[in-house]
Amino acid sequence: MYKTLLSGLLILTLGACNSYKYGSDGAAEKSNLTIGVVKSKVVKGETTQDEILKLFGSPNLVSKNKSNREVWSYNKMSVEHKAGSTDFFAGQRASQSSSSKSFDLIITFDEKDVVADYSVVSTAY
Template sequence: MLKNTMCIVLLSFSFFGCSPSLYNTQADEKLSVAKAQKDIKKGMSSAEVVEVMGSPNVISTDAEGREVWVYDKISTQQAYQNSSGGLSIIIAGISGDSGSSVKNSRTLTIVVKFDSQNKVRDVSYRTSSF
């Protein structure tokens, strides 16, 4: 019974390993200040914005009922220096070595405001590092 269960578990891991990731790396690569500055122009339709930037994180309306789209991206990098002086980047997992680590986080928020005809009227962005 245990042998059959282990076979089923290993077989299911092999299927998950071959399946496409649930994380959309293409959308993540689309979101940048340079992309917003270069590709989003006043007068673009909402469909054109989605084509360039992907789906927004938040859709709301302003006081006049016009749509406002918000794109948020948060990235974190962590570097670990072990006691022997080597430097490594930790992507996932836990290490048992002693040493020190530095963690940097960055945020990017892009706000796209539309007019009453659902055409882009303004684009703004904010970045922060901590």
């Protein structure tokens, strides 16, 4: 009985320590879309659309601006959930927490399909 109770407490405690990270499609993901990669690999007047595709894959949105230049938008979101734990001896449950991060990259190309400009917006809450 004591071993069973102790095993149950151990499983609940370890399970409460897990954190999960999900992408915008609901699956765990790993991406090149980071500020470090953008700053080190994307060069205005040099980086081509093909190079951007190899770095980041297909954009989330393709549009044209008022100057009729092509604009690509990338978005990466992640949510991390941390489960609370239960203190069986005190009869209290610790609160759960979560944090969200969003990363947006907007690239404007010139008439030769080369990066003319880009902007990055990163938020965490």
